[in-house]
Amino acid sequence: MDAASKKPVIGVIGGSGVYELEGLSDTRWQTVESPFGQPSDDLFIGQLDGIEMVFLPRHGRGHKIPPAGINYRANIDAMKRAGVTEIISVSACGSFEELLSPGTFVIVDQFIDRTIDRKKSFFGTGLVAHVSMAHPVCSRLGDKLEEAAQNEGIKVHRGGTYLAMEGPQFSSLAESELYRSWGCQVIGMTNMPEAKLAREAEICYATVAMVTDYDCWHPDHDNVDVSTVISVLVNNSENARRLVRSVAPELSKRTQSCSAGCHHALDNALITSADARDPERVRKLDAVAGRVL
Template identity: 65%
Template structure:
């Protein structure tokens, strides 16, 4: 493969509730990172796993001080892009909207329904407008690797399913839960949007491991969801997630051809060059530098 058509992957892991580090990581170093979009949720943890370069970001910060609505999603994705990340593995605690997806099941999500409100969901604002395709928001290659790794670890896994993303931080009403079930939602959570949208704009491959902790509030025999219920299930899910990540990363770290998502901006920017605002271009140096004619040296990985 030529250098222009191949990638040496750097695997990024966004850890959800309860997952604040990658176990087994070598040459570990936490680095504080700033971006044109502000400060990420926490410092980034750099290291290697079986020779594969990895970057870890705790989505809510270590100790979970940040609620879903207050996460700086743009800073998080920009920071990972600046760190050289090519592939993002997103791990999230979720509720189940289907009987067969019992607590402890891992769902490899392939679609999203975004019910969030008011969160900045694009890097491309006034002065440089772009429209990327979100028809297939998840990398099938990453999803398969994660599902295969889960099965090899003996984790109950469902391949495919729609993740309904709500604003939170409150859990759903029963009427809302039943509505999302009528939409054929598989799981419900609060964090994967606009995260997945921004990853696509930044031309990074993205996949979600949705770790079921509860049945939301629709299931009559399981009671309403509570924080205690979620935390209890989360502890076991975190152990399984750590094993899954350790198994998946080595197989994802081999040189490979470019994926479609890594060319998402090829025909996405609609604002002509003479109408693009310099201040906006400066903020897009890492996210869109490839199509804006900015070399890596103009922004420099961490």
């Protein structure tokens, strides 16, 4: 079903420090089966003033799954099966710039993917597709998030490049300086291949990167460690929940397909001819690519 013909459903993927979504009514934890394996957790589904919301803790409740162990394909597929049309990704990150101090929310617009051991596409042998990642996040969602953050008095920076590293270790000083020389603004471990898969699933996607530290490049700050990150996460998580509650009503007003083209990302992406497609792969893609299959 085309996104224009259904009411928007707002999905939130919560990263480090954001393990629940408060303030919803008619809530339930719902198991969603995926042909791509086990999602990080059940989906927390509820209503926010009549707006359907779907929340997924990226690392599972209790933060049990490391970045490289997350089944990103199952997570995005499950969100799609739950009817999600827009995803707000909330993620902790390190900063490469002095002005992006801990507590700042960065609405990124680009990624550099340095992950090496993750399944990065729903497509493959038997059904090949190539989606554009030139502009990897939804500018429409970014506009709404920036406005909502400003209205809530949250320190926000619009634009920037997110360097996705494999982890789970933090950067070496040499790596940190290299990524700064590339012009990156923030660094994290989880938004790739999440953003790529959301694009393949024709779901609008935007990242709110919550700065917790200066990585290890800053001469006047200690090297990043877990205790430092957690102390900042406490404040960031409450601001993240405020931001989601503020932006959801604006996102729910959409009455047609995304103006940025996210809901039609597969229009010209499939390259395998219909008579050569693997039936089993087509079956697995019933939710992700059902609109064009």
